[in-house]
Amino acid sequence: MLVLARKLDQRIMIGDNVEISVVEIKGDTVKLGIAAPRSVKVYRYEVYEAIQAENIEASRTPAGDLPDLGDLLPPDSGAKGS
């Protein structure tokens, strides 16, 4: 991992078209500005972690009867599938 120290208003260029700037520093919070094309996805890391953790948890589902959603389901919930 590349570690760079930046002061307020300083910037970083990543690749040809991603720019990160330090917009504000307040107490223990750094506000970052990210300029990137729409095609570049930007997510808070916790979101990645949460999805990864949830996938791992979900993979532990034992085989066995799945709950019967029965009458709670709207009609035509066979929906798109196989």
Place this chain on the structure above:
Amino acid sequence: MTIDSKAFGRISIEDKQLIRFPVGIFGFEDLRNFALLDAQQAPFYWLQSLKDAQIAFVLINPYVFRSDYVLDIPEDDVRAIGSPEADDLLVFSIVTIPQDRRLMTANLQGPIIINRKERLGRQSISLSQKWNTRHVILEELQRGA
């Protein structure tokens, strides 16, 4: 072909049930080949890993219990599975089933998208703050009813 599945043991499946995930899914990036199976109970499905029979994910169509669900994901993700037409785009949420099965949850924040025609899939991340990784299915179904 014949595969080993967590839910059904050894079963026979059709080619059209084979889905390739070029980059796997988060936390399982090395799993690239899956079979999409109907579960014994509608409206669930199983996404069964072909590499490891013990790894399989229960899926549900999110629209079944959240008719207001909106798939708000980066265009790039749709492009990565071959830009399917609306009719060929399947959307699923991975279901987590705890000890008390009635408390099962669906991950609406990280939807599984599949191009039914090209048989390509991936996991995307919603751009909307409205969805999280643990929507309690029974609760939300009842709320909607």
